[in-house]
Every structure is written in structure tokens, then in C-alpha cells.
Amino acid sequence: MSTSTQNIPIRRVLLTDDSQLPSHYSSTPGGTLYSTTPNGTRLVYDRSSLLQLRNSPLSQTPPQNVLSFPNVLVKEIRDTAPTVTPSEGADSPIKKSASESEESQFEIDL
Amino acid sequence: MANFSKSSDVEEKEQQPQQETTATTPTPEVESELMIKHPLHNKWTLWYFENDKNKGWEENQREITSFSTVEDFWCVFNHIKQASDLRVGCDYSLFKAGIRPMWEDETNKNGGRWLISLDRKQRNSELNAFWLEILLCLIGEAFDDHSEDICGAVVNIRPKGDKIGIWTVDASRSKLDGILSIGRKIKERLGIGSDYQIVYQSHRDTASRTSSTSKNSFTL
Numbered sequence: 001m002s003t004s005t006q007n008i009p010i011r012r013v014l015l016t017d018d019s020q021l022p023s024h025y026s027s028t029p030g031g032t033l034y035s036t037t038p039n040g041t042r043l044v045y046d047r048s049s050l051l052q053l054r055n056s057p058l059s060q061t062p063p064q065n066v067l068s069f070p071n072v073l074v075k076e077i078r079d080t081a082p083t084v085t086p087s088e089g090a091d092s093p094i095k096k097s098a099s100e101s102e103e104s105q106f107e108i109d110l
Numbered sequence: 111m112a113n114f115s116k117s118s119d120v121e122e123k124e125q126q127p128q129q130e131t132t133a134t135t136p137t138p139e140v141e142s143e144l145m146i147k148h149p150l151h152n153k154w155t156l157w158y159f160e161n162d163k164n165k166g167w168e169e170n171q172r173e174i175t176s177f178s179t180v181e182d183f184w185c186v187f188n189h190i191k192q193a194s195d196l197r198v199g200c201d202y203s204l205f206k207a208g209i210r211p212m213w214e215d216e217t218n219k220n221g222g223r224w225l226i227s228l229d230r231k232q233r234n235s236e237l238n239a240f241w242l243e244i245l246l247c248l249i250g251e252a253f254d255d256h257s258e259d260i261c262g263a264v265v266n267i268r269p270k271g272d273k274i275g276i277w278t279v280d281a282s283r284s285k286l287d288g289i290l291s292i293g294r295k296i297k298e299r300l301g302i303g304s305d306y307q308i309v310y311q312s313h314r315d316t317a318s319r320t321s322s323t324s325k326n327s328f329t330l
Contacts, residue, residue, distance in 0.1 A: 021146055042257065043151035045250035047243070047299070050180060058147055059184030063175050066189060070172065072197070073158055073190050 012044050147179035151251045153207040154178070154262075156186060161199035168212065176207050183249055193241045194233050196267045204245055205262030205277075213313040217261055222281030222312035224293050226274040226300070237272050241265045243299050244274060253295055256288040281312030286328070293330040 015021065053059060066074065155176040162170050174190075177183050193202060203211035213219060228237055244263045251257040261277040276296060278289060289310055297308060310328040 015148075018146065021148070042251055043149060044252070045148070045150075045180060045246075046252075047246050047250065050246050050250055053148060053180045054184045054188070056181055056184075058181040059188065061185055062189050063177075063182070063186045065175055069174055069190070070158060070160070072160075073174070075189055075191055 013041065014044075014046065015049055147181045150178050150180060150183070150249050151257075152178070152249070154183070154204055154249060155207045155209075156190075157201075157203040157205065157211045159201035159203065159211075160197070171203075171211060178207075180249070183245075187242075187245070192238045193265045193267065193272070194237050198267055198269050201264055201266050202241070203262060203264045204248060206260070209261050211262060211264055211277075213317055217279055218277060218313060220281060220312075221261060221277055221279045222289075222310055223264075223275035223277045223316075224289075224296055225309050225311060226296070226302075227309075228272045228274070230271055233267075233272055237265075237274075240274055240300055244276060244296070247276075247295070247299055252299065253292050256292050259285065259288050259292065277313075281310075281314070289328065290330065293328070297330060 063069075153176055156174045157171055158174050159171050175186055177186055196202070201211075205211050209215055209217045213221075226240065228240070244265075247253065248260060248263055253260060256278075259278045259280065261279055263277065264273075264275045266273040266275075276292065278285075278292060281289070293308060293310060296302075297306075302308065307329045310330075312327070315327060
């Protein structure tokens with residue numbers, strides 16, 4: 001309980017470009033996140049940075065455990081039968097769920 | 111007081127060997143942009159509640175997935191239905207990992223929520239935009255000093271009108287400044303004017319259904 005009286009100081013780090021990211025994943029912009037504890041850095045993202053990252057290719061893939069999601073939650077895309085064309089299958093395997101990629105690869109092999 | 115298990119966050123970030131290796135080799139700008147995910151300050155868990163009368167309330171509350179980067183948040187959000195497309199009686203909740211979206215949770219039991227009540231017409235206009243805006247406030251840590259006090263947020267899809275609640279850790283008077291600051295930020299980010307009131311209630315009051323005139327209730 002003694003720590004509850006101490007506020008965590010905040011240093012805002014606004015990213016305008018990906019090049020401002022540190023090269024190591026374990027560090028944060030403006031310094032390493034936990035090395036300065038208790039005066040740690042809070043990672044703050046404003047709405048425009050977040051919205052911009054929505055268009056990143058990394059933001060398009062289905063979540064890893066999407067197959068365990070309740071069916072009613074998943075957008076219609078997955079509910080439809082796999083209609084992946086061979087060319088799509090070759091170009092963007094990352095965009096498909098596991099079940100779809102199995103099927104399309106089988107077709108390519110034929 | 112509020113322990114949001116920072117140590118688990120550290121582990122989370124260190125368990126990313128692929129990113130680590132790609133980042134150390136010099137890569138063209140486009141490629142590095144593809145490789146690096148943006149770490150969030152907290153790890154967040156998405157919950158889904160479905161009102162199955164054959165099951166208990168807690169059983170109906172399902173943990174769906176967790177994420178700790180901006181991109182992984184979008185991966186989830188881009189692949190699940192909008193709040194307005196959920197069936198009536200269902201909820202989405204987004205809470206810091208380790209906090210369950212219920213009053214009984216150790217972190218929530220002394221807490222409360224800012225409540226935004228929408229009328230039925232707003233399901234097709236404001237609901238989805240409001241919910242996304244709240245999610246962005248949470249994961250982006252938009253509440254400055256008071257972001258530590260945030261536990262999570264809930265959207266309820268209900269026949270009489272949908273509701274969005276932003277849950278904080280401590281509803282007591284001593285936290286009034288922080289609570290009001292969070293409330294003002296919510297109104298600012300949602301573009302809600304002075305003609306529209308949001309209400310703060312402690313979970314204890316909500317649970318006992320005392321009127322909104324009780325001590326730990328504020329409006330903005």
C-alpha cells in the first residue's frame with residue numbers, strides 16, 4: 001500500500017513517423033520503458049496515430065485465435081465458404097485463416 | 111493499490127524474438143514498417159457477454175482474446191462485428207488483462223463507472239463511433255495521470271437503449287478530481303456538448319439500485 005501514494009510521472013512521446021521507433025522491440029520511444037522505474041514512461045497514442053495504423057498490413061490479418069471466437073462475433077468474411085482463388089492463395093497466404101489456406105494449397109498442388 | 115501487473119507486460123514484450131531479430135538487421139524503411147508492431151502501455155482483454163438464460167451471468171461472460179500492440183488491436187477489431195450488429199442483450203467489454211468485467215473483481219469492487227446512455231435511434235448513428243472512440247482512449251492511454259485508474263469499458267446492447275460504461279478503480283470522494291478529469295476527457299473525445307449529461311455511479315450503488323442522488327454519483 002505504501003506505493004499507492006506515489007503518482008507515476010508521465011512523459012508524452014508523440015510518434016509522427018515509424019522511423020522514430022527504437023530499433024529494439026524491448027525499448028520504447030524516448031527511452032526504455034521499464035529501465036527508469038518508478039519514473040517510467042507511459043506509452044501514449046493519440047487518436048490519429050491509432051487510426052493511421054489501422055491501415056497497416058499488420059493490422060489486416062485475422063487474430064491468431066480467431067477460430068476460437070464465437071461464430072456470431074466474427075464478421076461475415078469467415079462464414080462464407082472458402083472461395084479463395086489460386087492466385088490469391090499464392091500471393092497472400094497470411095490473410096487467410098488456417099482452414100482456408102489448407103484448402104487452397106491443395107488446389108494449387110493439383 | 112491498483113495493481114495492474116506490470117511484470118506480465120514486461121514478459122509479454124520480451125517474448126517477441128522475431129521482431130527483435132528483424133529489427134537489428136538494417137532494413138529498408140518500408141520493410142521495417144511491416145515488421146514492427148507498436149507496443150501498447152497495457153495488455154488488454156476483450157470479453158463478450160451473451161444472454162443465455164440456461165447459464166449463469168458469469169458463465170455467459172466469455173474471454174475472447176488479448177492483445178498488447180496497436181496492430182493486434184486492429185486485427186481483432188477489424189474481424190469482429192460492430193457493436194450495433196450484436197444481438198440485443200449482448201455486451202462487449204475491454205479490460206486491462208487480469209481484471210474481469212464484473213463488480214466482484216478485486217480491482218472493480220470499490221470502483222464505479224461513467225455511463226453514457228444512448229437512445230434507440232443512436233444505435234445506427236453514434237453507437238459504433240462512440241465505442242471505437244472509447245477503445246482508442248483506453249489503449250492509447252488518453253487520460254494522462256488518471257489512465258492508471260481506468261479498469262476498462264463495456265458496451266451493452268439493450269432494447270430500451272444502449273449504454274457505454276467506462277470503469278474506474280475507485281469511486282470514493284478522494285478520487286473525485288481524477289473521476290471528473292476522466293469524465294471531461296470522455297465528453298471531449300466523443301464531442302458531447304453540455305446539453306448531454308453523463309453520469310458517474312459507484313458499482314455498489316448500481317448493484318443496490320439506489321437512486322442517482324446517492325453520494326458517489328456525479329454528472330457532467
